[in-house]
Structure formats: structure tokens, C-alpha cells
Amino acid sequence: MVATTSTTLANGLTFEQNLTVPQPRLWSPETPVLYTASSKLYAGKALKDAYKTTFGIRSFKFEKGTGFSLNGQVRKFKGVCNHHDLGPLGAAINTAALRRQLTLLKDLGCDAIRTSHNMPAPELVALCDEMGLMLMVESFDEWKAPKVKNGYSQYFDEWAEKDLVNMVHHYRNNASVIMWSIGNEVPDQSNANGPIIAKRLQDIVHREDPTRPVTMGLDRFDDDFKYGIAGVLDIPGFNYKPHRYAEALAKLPQGFLLGSETASTVSSREVYKFPVVKAKQQQYSDNQSSSYDLEACSWSQTPDEEFAAQDDTPNVMGEFVWTGFDYLGEPTPYDEKWPSHSSYFGILDLAGMPKDRYYLYRARWNTAKPTLHILPHWTWPGREGQTTPVFAYTNYPSAELFVNGKSQGRQTKGPSDQPQSRYRLMWNDVKYAPGSIKVVAYDAQGKAAATEEVRTAGAPHHIKLVADRTALMADGKDLAFITARVEDAQGNLCPDATQSLSFAVSGTGSFRAIANGDATNLESFQKPQMRAFQGQLVAIVQAGGKAGAMQVKASGTGLQAGSVTLQTKAR
Template sequence: MNQRMLVTLCCLLLAWTMAAQQRTETLLEKNWRFTKGDVADAMKPEFDDTKWETVTVPHDWAIYGPFDRNNDLQNVAVTQNLETAASVKTGRTGGLPYVGVGWYRTTFEAPAGKQVSLVFDGAMSEARVYVNGQEACFWPCGYNSFHCDVTPYIYKDGQPNVLAVRLENRPQSSRWYPGAGLYRNVRVVATEAVHVPVWGTQLTTPHVAADYASVCLKTTVEGAGQQDVRIVTEILSPEGQVVAVKDNTMKINHGKPFEQNFLVDKPQLWSPETPYLYKASSKIYVDGRQVDEYVTRFGIRSIKLVADKGFFLNGKHRKFQGVCNHHDLGPLGAAINVAALRRQLTLLKDMGCDAIRTSHNMPAPELVQLCDEMGFMMMLEPFDEWDIAKCENGYHRFFNEWAEKDMVNMLRQYRNNPSVVMWSIGNEVPTQCSPEGYKVASFLQDICHREDPTRPVTCGMDQVSCVLGNGFAAMLDVPGFNYRTHRYVEAYGQLPQNLVLGSETASTVSSRGVYKFPAELKKHAMYDDHQSSGYDLEACSWSNVPDEDFALADDYDWTLGQFVWTGFDYLGEPSPYDTDAWPSHSSVFGIIDLASLPKDRYYLYRSLWNKRDNTLHVLPHWTWPGREGENTPVFVYTSYPEAELFVNGKSYGKQRKLDAKTALSLKEKDALWLQRRYRLMWMDVPYEAGELKVVAYDKDGRPAEEKIVRTAGKPHHLEVVADRMQLTADGKDLAYITVRVVDKDGNLCPADNRLVTFSVKGAGTYRAAANGDATCLDLFHLPRMHAFSGQLTAIVQSGLLEGDLIFEAKAKGLRTGKLILKVAP
């Protein structure tokens, strides 16, 4: 290498180093100190926290339990569930000890002479942030991301800065398990005086077509004063190639963001099927010196609503095949983990789900980023309460002062994400029935339109008579109805939008592997074992089974599709077992249970929603000692139009899905007339042990696939299967291991609920386990769990070093199950 090349290389390295130092982001994960309970003087730098627990953030202090009936007992009437009298609610918030005060402390470095901000992705809740003993900010909403400028409080002599955070969860502040603590990430952002602030860009795609797309980027620059600012922005394709460049100098902007416009030829459009992502990389210069670089990730796509017709993405009509999800990650609690989120989305993707509603709160940024990458449309929703209370200590206490601040943070944080296609301003708020309620809705919708004029706004409404009569529904961009399927046609006829969105649907209840006889449509069915039937025919008093929503989507163009309550079971809200019904403490609404194991209903949705892969699923299991000769209906959820049932070789005939007209003709004589459009059902099948076989036929009547379910013999061994066999050595990656009690031939033993213990050796650790039983009080973090309906899930976590992770599952009387996973960089 000659001297000139060496000098050039050194200059490039120096320039790179200087650029790298202009903006730094540091994740504060390790070496936090934590204590439960209020502590005087804990914000002071000199406070001695050496006796506190050492934790890693994200951290949920309550998920470790213990479960207790007395945790957050609530004597309330749940008005949105049509209750008129107060009653004792048990397990409503999961039976976990989330109520109380918690303190966190750590130290952080801050480069000299920099602007320094702390960014919290979420802190549950009523966060008071102290830096070096001074209160830097207060943010009451536990779900929202927020940031504090802490520059005035930073030590100037370079010594480590002390960060202390006080959090408080009040009793009766939630209707579900909210989590507790610093359950999302915390970052230190250091910049030059002239810089792009947190969430300081807004990117839109005003024109989208096959030949070209226009891109408009607005960049806020702070600290420049009267100085000229030069911004050089490159648009990078999904492959990393520069496809457009603009180099502009801003003289005086009069307080407005700096605007740059680009054309991208032959754009690759973002959709759930093709989640292509571009980047806008902006370098900021003052007096010829680069002072900042800010990267905005985005997608090129168009959204449009057409009255009478529906929702269009990139000019193509489509219906939302969506689910609602709470934020907890089952046995992991509320503490965010990307691998766990990816696992959830992978299961939903295979089901054919293409949309997520964040119910009823602002999401973690990692979820939105994954939806960008994996291809899910999103409806982001900030509030479950406005100015009128649902919970005694709910958000209504802060609404008047904080609602706009919370909305602005959410909108600015996520308005560049292509996955976000709609905003929701609330869920089943009591304000919807107030004569002045429309004014509050208009106030919130206007904030959305001001901060982001590109996306429509909805609200999840459950009081249809109110909102049709008082103008509340008419003033929204999109009227969203929670349940009330029998009112859709009426609403469509009355509302000027001529559109209806199923903002929350179904609330069908079921327990994995549990079946109740006879199999019949029921509302608010309750049983001594506190379980619900897996025949997917039971719903709550206010809700319905899935077939009603399928039919509305199929029969009317003006329905926009649906968001099912819920994709996953979650901690809390154990309806219908929520009224003095301990030990029920988690929901049974989920299509997938708390252990991330699909219920039968998963395959019903998959049979309609997954257009790429065939589905053939049979229920119930076929191990029923003592039911010999008794009627045991058999259901088949399949993408095929027709199937034939055999029991021990004897045919019970063929069933074919009915068209809408034929099904309607059966309405007066068959209670399951609507189900016959979407399910194949043999209602009269006497049980006999042996082999249950279903042969599916394609549209031409040819045998296409078969499924066999056999009666299980004596439990013999534990079968262990991981969702992935290699983990990343980052100390965060997870594998979900399904543990099944099976007979010698590998048939599931569906009645076996014995205790299973786990051990993990080598390059990882045991993290948690769950079984999907809403009444089980086994603690998630202990290395043991009872099986439920013959199955459970254990979660293991990678370490920081390469090697083998060895997992073993043991149970008395059974052969051990063993698995070896690879952990690699």
C-alpha cells in the first residue's frame, strides 16, 4: 500500500469515527438495581442500593408471582360486558402482585459536550425519572414511549451519572395484567447541539404506481438557530442500493421541518405478502461539518378507503384477517423479548393472519418493527379509557392533561412504519354514550389528522344504539364495531361512510384439548372445571362464534374484515370465569393458548385465511374411556371443500361445505346451519376406541389428503420438540419446546396432566414454562409444570457463548425426553 492510499484510508477511518461519535445510542440493560416498595431518598446519587436485587432490563417484577386470589380483588360491574350490578372479580388482572411501588437504579456514561436524552419504550407506570438526584421528567401512561432531555442534569466532569426511576401501579388501575416495572427498553441518546430529535422525521409516499413512486421526507432539526443547515439524503432500496439522492441547504425554515422530495423508479411495494423496506439516510451538515446522521426506515405502499367497496392496499381490495393482542408474552410476562414476539407472529403468519390490533395500548417498538419486516398490517390503539372511568385508578385520571401528549408520542414514533395502516383512538370508552362524546372523539381524531394526514382513524365501539343516535360513529373516518354482528347491516344503512370494520370480533371461548357434550351453540356456558369447550361453539354473552364474522366478510363488500379477540390467551380477564371464580386467572379467548400451543380454532381460521397451504384438522381427540357407544361429534376444519369420515374403517359418509344460499335454507331446522358453510360436522358418531380417519377431497372430487387420530394407550414417554434447533449466542434468543405425554407409538395422551420437571445444561438457561390451563397456579419461572391435556411448553434461553444447550424433561413413570440445541454467534 503506497503512502497516498494510506493517508486516504486514515482520513476515511477518521471521518467514520467522527461520524460514529456524532450520534450514539446506548441500551441500558445490565447492572440495574431493583427493589419493591417505596424508599425514601432512593433518587439521591449517594443512596446505598447494594442490598437491592440486581436485574436486567426489560424486567417485569410481578410475573414471578405468587398467584393469589387477593392480588387486586375488584368489586365492580363490568359495564362493557353488559353487567349492571357490582360483583367480586377474581383473577381479573392475572392474580399476580403487580400493585405497588418499585424503584430502579443504574449508572450511565454521557459524552462531554453532547445533548443527552433518555428514551423509555415503556415503564409501568406513573414513571418519575431522576438523573443525579434531579427529577428529569414524569410520564404517567405505562404503555407509551417517552423521552427526557437530561442535558442540564449531566455531570460535567465525566463521572458516571446516576439514573433512578420510581414506578407505581395502583390497585384497580387495569382490566387485565399490565405488567410491572421497566418492562421495555431504556436507551441513552447523545447528539451534537444541532441534531434531529427523537422521532424527528415524517416520511410519506404521496404517489404510488408501478412505474414510479414519490417520497416526501420532512426532517426536524433542532439547535441550528440562524445557521444554514445542509441535509444530504440517500434513499436505499431493500437490497441496499442507492435509488435517489437529494442535497439541499436550509436557509431559514421558520420553525417548519426541512422538506425533501424524491422519485423512486419501479418501486417494490410493501404488503403482507411482500414486506419490502427502504431506508432514508440523512446526513446533517453545519459549516461544512457533519453533525448528525438519522436513518428512517419506511415502505412504499398506498392505502385507500372506498365507500360501499372497502379497504384497498396498493390498489387491491382486501379484508383484514386480523387479531387483537394484549402485550404480555404469557409465561414471560410483560418484559419485551424479540424472539418471543417473533414466535407469536410466526404462528399467526402460518394461520393466514395479516393484521394486528394493539389492544388496548401503545405497542412496543420491537413489535411494530417486526410487523414491518414480516408483513402484518397494524391498527395502533392508545386508550381503553378517556375522561370517564372504567377502572377506579385508570387513565381517566390523566386524560385531560395527557391525552394529546400521549397521542403525539405514539403518532410521531410510528407514522413512518409501513405496517401501520390505521389509528384507533379508543376501545369501548364509556364516553361514546355521552351527548358530548363526539367532541372528545373529534379532538382525538383531529390530533391524528394533524400529525399524520395519511391514515384513517377508527374507534372500537360496542354501544351501537348510542353511537348511531348521537353522531359519534358518523364523525369517524372508519366506524369500528366490537361484536354486535346483528347490527352491521343496520349500521351500514345509516352511516355516511358506507363501511363497517370489525374492530373486535368473536370472543369465542375454548380450552385446548377440552370438549363438552353435547356439542351445541352456547352463550356464557360455565362448567365445574372452569374450562370451555374446544368445539368452538361457545361465546360470551356479548359476543359470537367465528362463523358469523366469516359470513359478514364473505357476503358484503363494505365490511372491511375483522380483528379477532384474541390471537393469544393473555393474563387476566378469565371470562366467563371472572366472578368469584378463582383460580381462573387468564383468558380463554385466544386462538392460541398461553403456552403458545394452537387450539382447534387456530385451524378453523387457517382453513379460510391461509391461501398458500392446505389445512386438514380433526377434532376431538379419540381417547374417551367410559364413553363407549356415546355420541361424540367429529368436526373437521379444512381448506378442502369435502371430506369423508371413517371410524375403524366404517364410513360415516361425506360432508361438503355449503354455499350461503343452501345453508340459509336450513336455518329453521338446523341450529348449526351457518357453521355448515365453514366446518364439516358429523354430529352422530358413537365413540369406539381405535382409529378415526378423515379423507379430504379436492374440488374435482379426488382424494387429496387424509388425517388419522388414534386412541392412545398407556402413557410411555415424554416427546420433546423445539420450534428451532439453533439459537443466537446473544443471551436473549429463545426456543419454545413442546413437551407431550405420549404412548409407545407416539399418540398424545390427552387426559394426562402429570408434573414434569426440566433441566438445562450447557450454553443456555431455563427461562419459563406454561401449559395453557387458565386455572393452573404453577409458577412460570420454576423448572417444573403440570401438563394440561397432555402437553406443555418449556422456554429456554441462549447464553453468550457458543456450544450445546442440553434440555431434559422428566416425569414420574415416563421415559425422559431429551433435546440438544446449538448456540452459535
């Protein structure tokens, strides 16, 4: 398909657009096909300006009785909320770091992002277009009623329409943008002006972009229906209300709803607490949260509770989990306990390393690839003979656990009054004995399909470096993320290793930043050394401006050094 249009403007200039779409194909998360429109401005025959617009072709609907469909296929959002910071790199945008985040989310099976709670960086939206992630682009965290003394409420009357129009104009040509959000947990839900403001903002969005619906994150369920704001929105979005989805659907004229912010489960990577119990606002003396994924906040839930509500309630169109990655600030449940200074909510930690929860979501969301993950680690000196539950996160229907070769029985996922029993396999009465735990997963036909084994680690012996990429662009900007693992002589991760690791970078690159995922760690992100947390950390290196080889070496007291070589290549 080839189209050319030419328009003579009132000032005598000529505006020309050229569009070439060979064999048009639809954009979707699975096939993010993009095209380019070329626009040129002429004065006579002299070219004065030129601009290229990237776009995709797709259709979607939100329908009563059906929910959300993209290109004619009904689907649920498998989304995450993300803050804007990039962990140890800070808030300044970095395209390479964003690409890594999106790559990890795609492997998770995530297909959508909510920009919480602000207009996104253009680089993020362009990457979502390219890589195939749908976007809920969000505007405000505050309307007229203030949350804090110096918040946006003092500017709302003068700036709300200007800012909203700017946001919509900037991103309305992006294929990844599926819906607009006009607010998050605004206190105006609880007064009669709330629905009036919501309708005004929604009308502005419809005026500027009639092709996409409007939503927001509602967290005051009773007031949302008492004052009527839930009925105003194109898409009613509810934060942390899975237990009231059925009640909401019975009242909503739209006939569907969205989990606009869900879960807020808290955990620290590879940290496990005993006894293993479901808890809210649980605190420990080390300011960590258990990675058994059973701890949440006073207002929030475990992933399984949201899964069950999504599965049991028709016309719930999916969810946006709080959050994809840990971020700087909001260290709930340790908001008032120093030195905690980054969140515990992430499916991945501040360094971008997956927590156990990553595999619980992956087992549900990534249907194209097998998932089998077992927890906890199996290095527990002093716990011999004590109850140490073992969980498996898998998209296979059943699995059998072996402790030092002895079967602990087979578990099968299925209907249950307890949500956890529907989505994870649990052996709650296992007694710890050094050696190994092995899980064998079985497919629907009962055949062994996958195996995972974790062994008790010996003394820390060496550092192993694993780079997410071995070839970088020699543009002075590209990044590689290198995971450093403290291992024993047999290559087992040492989960209790806390040695300080130092990095040296030579050749065609330089050290950029470092993080270990510990929300209590106060070591500098900018210095090339940091202690390992649960045996691991991530160092970030940056390509220089010349092609060649970059060598990265890590050393630590009493450990054999590790090294890796990366190549930087000219465009």
C-alpha cells in the same frame, strides 16, 4: 432511485438526507420490502449526529362501495387483537418471543394486528414492518367518562393530546401502520360530548399524519347512531355486532365498516364437553371451556357467525378477532371463580400452542396452504357407545369420516341457515369406539386430497420434545420454545396425561420459563417443572453468550425421558 437532500438550518447546522431505493418495490403483507433513509447532522464538516429510518413504500385506500384496498388490490383484514403480555414471560418486551407469536399468526393466515388497547412496543412495530403484518395502532381505553375509579379519565384533559401526538410521531414512518385508533368501548359513546371528543382526537391525528385514517372500537350500537359518533369516524369500527352490520351500513355516510373486535369465543385447548351444544357464559366444575368452539360470552359470537356476516354483507372490511393469544387476566366466563387467572379467548393458548379454533381460522384465512384438522381427540375411556361428535376444519370443500375403517358419510360445506354448517364439517351422531377416526378431504374435482387420522392413545410411555427452532443466536437473549408431548409407545399423544415434567438445561443456554396453557394452573412460570395439561406443555430456553451446543432434557415419573439438542451460533 437515489436521492440526496441538504438543508442549512437557522442555527448554521447542515441537515443531510440520503435515500437509496434500487428498483422500488411495494410493501405488503405478502412482500414486506423495506428501505432505509440515512439522516446526518453536520456543524461545518463535523458529523454531529446520524440516524437511520426504515420505511416501506405502499398505497392504500378506504372507499365507499369498495372498502379497503392495498396497492390497488381490494382485500379484507384478517386480523387479531393482542394484549401486550407474552404469557409465561410476563409483560417485559422480548423480541424473540414476539417474533414467535408473529410467525404463528402468519401461518394462521393473519395479516393484521390491533394493539389492544395501548400504544405498542417499538419492537412489535419493527417486526410487523419486517414480517409483513398490518397494524391498527390504538391509543386509549378511556376518555373523559370513567370505566374505573383510577383510570385514564382523570388525566384525559391534560394528557390526551400529548399522548396521541407522541404515538403518531413515533410510528408514522412505519409501513405496517395502516390506521390509528382513538379509543375502545369508551362510555363517552353514550352522551352528546362523545362525537365532539372523537372529532377533536381525529383532527389531532389528521394534523400530525394526514396519510392515514382514524377508527375506534364502538360497542354501544344504538347510542353510536343516536348521538352520532359512528358518523364522525373515518372508519366506523364495531365490536361484536355482526347481526347489525347491514343496519349500520344503511345508516353510515362512509359506506363501509370494520369488525374492530370480533368473536370472543372461549375454549380450553383439547378440552371437550358433552353434550355438544352452542352456549353462552357456560361454566363447568373444572373451570374449563369446551374446544368444540361453540361457546361464547353473553356479548359475543362464535367465529362462524362473524364469517357469515362478513360474507353476506358487502363493504364490511374484515375483522380483528379477540384475541390472537390467551393473556394474563380477564378469565371470562370464570371472572369470579378461582383459580382461573388467564383468558380463554385466544386462538392460541397462553403457552402459544394452537387450539382447535386455530385451524378453523386457518382454513378461512390461509389460502396458500392446505388445512385439514379433526377434533376431538379419540381417547375416551368410559364413553364407549356414547355420542361423541367429530368436526373437521378444512379449506377443502368436502370430506368423509371413517371410524375404525367404517364410513360415516361425506359432508360438504355450503349455504345454510346455520353458520357452522357453512364453515366446518360436522358428524354430530358419531358413537365413540376405541380405535381411530380418519378424515379424507376431497378437492373441488372430488379427488381425495388430504388425510388426517387420530388414534386412541395407550398408556403414557415417553416424553417427546419438539423445538420450534434448533439454531439460536449466541447473544444472551434469543429463545427457543420446546413443546413437550407425553406419548404412548406408538407415538400417539396422551390427552389425559397430567404427569409433572421436569427440565434440565446444560451447555450454552439456560432455562427461562414454562407454561401449559391451563388457565387454572397456579404452578410457577419460572421453575423448571410443571404438570402436563392435556398431555402437553411448553418450556422456553434462552441462549447464552457463547457459541456451542445446548442440551434440553425432560423427565417425568414413569416416563422415558426426552431430549433435544440446540445449537447457539455467533453472529
